[in-house]
Every structure is written in C-alpha cells, then in structure tokens.
Amino acid sequence: MTVYNNPIVLQRADPWVLKVDGEYWFTASDPEYDKIAIRHASTINDLQKAPETVVWRKHESGVCSKYIWAPELHRVNGAWYIYFAGAEHEFEPNGMPTHRMFVLENTDADPTTDNWVEKGQIVTPMDSFSLDATTEVIDGVQYLVWAQKDYDIPGNSNLYIAPMANPWTLAADPVMLTKPEYDWECIDFLVNEGPAFLFHDDKIFITYSASGTGVPYAVGLLTADRGSDLMDPKSWTKSPVPVFKTCAENGQYGPGHNSFTKSEDDSEDLMIYHARNYTEIKGDPLFDPNRHARVGVVRWNEDGTPDFGVPEPDNLWTPVTTDVLPPDGGPKAGTPAVGLAAEA
Template identity: 90%
Template sequence: MAVYNNPIVLQRADPWVLKVDGEYYFTASDPEYNVIAIRHASAINDLQKAPETIVWRKHESGPQSKYIWAPELHRVNGAWYIYYAAAEREFEPNGMPTHRMYVIENTDADPTTDNWVEKGQVVTQFDTFSLDATTEVIDGVQYLVWAQKDPDIPGNSNLYIARMENPWTLGGEPVMLTKPEYDWECIDFLVNEGPAFLFHDDKIYITYSASGTGVPYAVGLLTADRGADLLDPNSWSKSPVPVFKTCAENGQYGPGHNSFTKSEDGTEDLMVYHCRNYTEIKGDPLFDPNRHARVGVVRWTEDGPDFGVPAPDDVWTPTSTEVLPADGGPLAGTPVSRD
C-alpha cells in the first residue's frame, strides 16, 4: 500500500489526475489563470517535482482571454480532450462571472505535444456562466456533467447532465441533477460545481463541491444505479449532508473540487482535491494561490464511499501569497515531521 505525501502538488487548485497506462497525468488551475499545463509521473508522490508542459495559453482578447479555470484532461476514443472554463471580462452586468466552457483536442499519443486544436465552446441551453465540465463514457454513451447558472434559479450554479454527440457538442437536452438547497450548500454563495464521476460495483457516484471557496467549501454526493437512466433526475439520490469538509484538527480548510484516480497498484480508489491550510486570506481569495493539491484513499462501506477527512500536511508548504518559482522552489515537496 502506497504512502502519500500531502500536498502532492503545491499551489494548484481544482486538481485533475488521469491515470493512463500506469502514468499519472496532472492538470489544474494555474495561480495566474492564464495557461493550461500538464505534468506527469509514474508515481503520485513524484508529481510535485515533475516538469510542467504548457499546452495552451489564453487569448490576447475576447471570450478566452481571462481567468482560465479548472482544466480537466480526458481520453475519449483514442484522443485527448481538455475541458476548461474561460472568460472575456470579470463580471456580467448582473454580477455573474462571464465564463463559458471550451474544449481542445490532441490526437497524438502524448498529450504534452503542441498539437492541441481548439474545438470551440460547449454550447448549452443557456448563454450564462458555466464551468467545470467533466465527461464519462458509460455503457457506450458519452455524458457531460457541468455547472451552470439558470437565470430563473437563485444562486451561482447548478449541476446538469446531457448526452454528447461528440466530445465538444451536446447531443440532447440537458437535465438538472442538483441545485443548492441544503444550508451547507448555501454559505457565502449558492453553488453546486466541480462534478467528478466515481464507480464502484453496481453504483455510479458524482461528487460535487458547494458553498463559497473558503472554509465552508465542502463536497456533496449523488448516487445512481448502474444501468439506470442517468438523464432522469429521479435515478439519482442526493446526500443531505456533506461527505468531505473542513477538518480544523488537521489544519485543512475548504476541501473540494476533486477528481478520482487509482493507486499505483490499481487496488484503491484515490480522491485528489484541493485545500488550504490557513483561514486568514489577504486580499481577494481568488488570487490567493495556496490551495494545494492533495490526495486521500477512498474507503468502501456497505453504504458507499467513505472519504474520511482531509489529511494533515506532511511536506513543506508556502506561507506567503507569492507564486512559487518555476522549479517549485528548493523546499517544495520536502517531507517534514508531524511532531
């Protein structure tokens, strides 16, 4: 059983890890929100020191020129796809961010080549704030799940699902899976975002994140039976309580926006998420870079997944709001004593 150092990658929020042929490919929100980069390693503990390759840069102007958020790397029908959100300006007149969802494609065997092609915006039912697209092919059907603002529903975002015609085009009407409704989903902001699929036995799970991105940020859970109609909201049950949240005892605050991968030996499901290790943030939280990528083991019970609590730090982390140097800094990823 592998022992993981936490954090696994410093100053990378919204972490996405995809394991392909024994290699871990990692992407996440860059603290400058201006590029999409991929790093990879054969062991999770080696991701911090792995070099990053920038595969896409924001446009100089227009709809993809600001705030590149939450890239996700996927492999569909032998090609690589990255889903991400990008904006043209900070806010709409109604105060909502201007993000929309976009896709780039690479048909090379290696996703770090420079052959990424823009496939355009994922057009949905509303021309509104949308982000955090994730995808899965289930029983031969590709689905997209994402977060979006409905003009008629209070709050920032709900979660939607739809079939896909191809990896950049919806192939059917979207269906809302969940909206912020419980108290723990509505702290600071009414938010459901950051969906991620998890599979075990005859169940399909979707985790998502809720509330503002500070201490209240927490993870919720949707559950459906394998073989059910995933486009029917009645096929999904929703946990009334968060399944992963702040653990002050371990010094971990606001965990969320996770992905899932497998352990090196393939026997364990791993949850990769971001978390801060302090609560006092100077200035706009959006520009505080110290949401670090972390990992935990998913334990399985008769009632489903048990995500435990965010583990304490056991490697050095920065305490300032300065962006780390390109090489990660001399101490980045260095184990420290928990004593």
C-alpha cells in the first residue's frame, strides 16, 4: 500500500489530477490567477518536485483577463481539453463576479506543448456568473456539470448538468441538480460549486463543495444509478450532511474542490482536494496562497457508498502565511517545519 505525502503540491488550490497511461497529470488554480500550468509525474508523491509548464496565460484585457480559476484537464476523443473560468472585470453592477466558462483544445499527444487553441466560451441559457466546469463521457454521451448563478434563486451558485454536442458546446438546455439549502451549505456564502464525478459499481456520484472557502468549506454528495436518466433531477439523491469537512484534530481546515483519480496499481480510488492548515487569514482569503493540494484514499461502505474519512494531517513542510515558495518548491533555510507553520 502506497504511503502518500501530504500536501502533494504546495500552494495549488482547486487541484485536478488526471491519470492517463500510468502518468499523473496535474493542474490547479495558480496563486496569481493569471495562468494555467501543467505538471506530470509517474507517482502522486513526485508531483511536488515535477516541473511546471505554463500552457496558457490570461488575456491582457477584456474577456479572460482576470482571475483565472480552477482549470481541469480532460481527454476526450483523443484530444486534450482544459476547462476553466475567467473574468473580464471585477464585478457586475449587481455585485456578482464576471466569470464565465471557457475551453482550450490541444490535439497533440503531449498536453504540455504550446499548441493549445482557444475554443471560446461555453454558452449557457443564463448569461450569469459561471465556473467550475467538469465533464465525463457516460454511456457514449458527454456531460458537463458546472456551477452558475440563477438570479431567481438566493445565493451565489447552484449545480447544473447538460449533454454536450462537442467539448465546448451544450447540446440541450441544462437542468439544476442542487442548490444551497442545508445549513452547512449556507455559511458565509450560499454556494454549491466544484463538482467532480466518481464511479463505483452501478452508481454515479458527484461531489461538490459548499459554503465560504474558509473553515466552513465542506464537500457534499449526489448519487444516481448507472443507466438512469441523468438529466432528470429525480434520478439524483442528495446527502443531507457533508461527507468531508474540517478536521481540527488533524489541523486541516476547509477541505474541498476535489477531483478523483486512481492509485498507481488502480486498486484504490483517490480523492485530491485542497485545504489550509491554519485558520487565521490576513486580508482577503482569495489572496492567501496556502490552500495546498492533498490526497486521501476513498473507502467503500458495504452499501456501495463512498467513505471519504477525514482530511489527513500534514507530514511534510508547508509554508507559513508570509512565505513564497522557492523555485524548487522545497523548504527555505530557517523556515519553520509544518508543526510550527500550523500554529503561525
């Protein structure tokens, strides 16, 4: 059984790991929110030291010129796709961010080449704040699931699903899967976001994250039967309680915005997520860089439902709030070890 390092990658929030032909490909939100980078390694534990390749940078002005968030790398029909959210300016007149969802395509065998092509915005019936697009091909149909604001529903974002005509175009109107409604989904912000698919036996699961991105941030779960009509909200059941949340005993706060991958021998499902190891944040939490990417093993209950356990404690050095990572990502001379960093 592999013993995993935690964190697996420092200062990378909204982590996405895709395993292709035994190689782990990693991307995430960059702390500067100005670029999309990819790194890869043959093991999860080697991702921290793997070099990053910047494959796309934000526009100088206009669309996608601010706050590049939550890129995901996917492989569809032999091509690579990156789904991400980008903003044009700070806020709309109603106070909502201006993010919309966009797609990049690369038909090379290696996604770190510079042949990424902008396929444009994913157009949805509601022209509103939207982000965190994820995709899966299920029984021959490609589906998109994402977070979006509906101005007739209180809160920042709900989750929607739609089939796709191609990797950047919806094929039908979306339907809403979930909105913030339980108390644990409505702390600081009313948010459902960061969806990710997980499959086991005859079940399809979607995890998502809810509430503000500090300590209250937690993971929820939707469940559907394989072969059911995924476009029918009645096919999905929603857990009334979070399935993964802050664990103060382990020094892990606000875990969420996860993805899933397989262990090296494909015997275990792995949950890749971000969390902080302290609660005192100076200034705007958006610009605190220390949501690190982490890993946990998914266990399976007898009824076929996932058991995500609790966030594991860190066993590697992590930066304190004022630290900037050195070029090689390793500790700086005189920097506190993780135990001290967690108390800083």
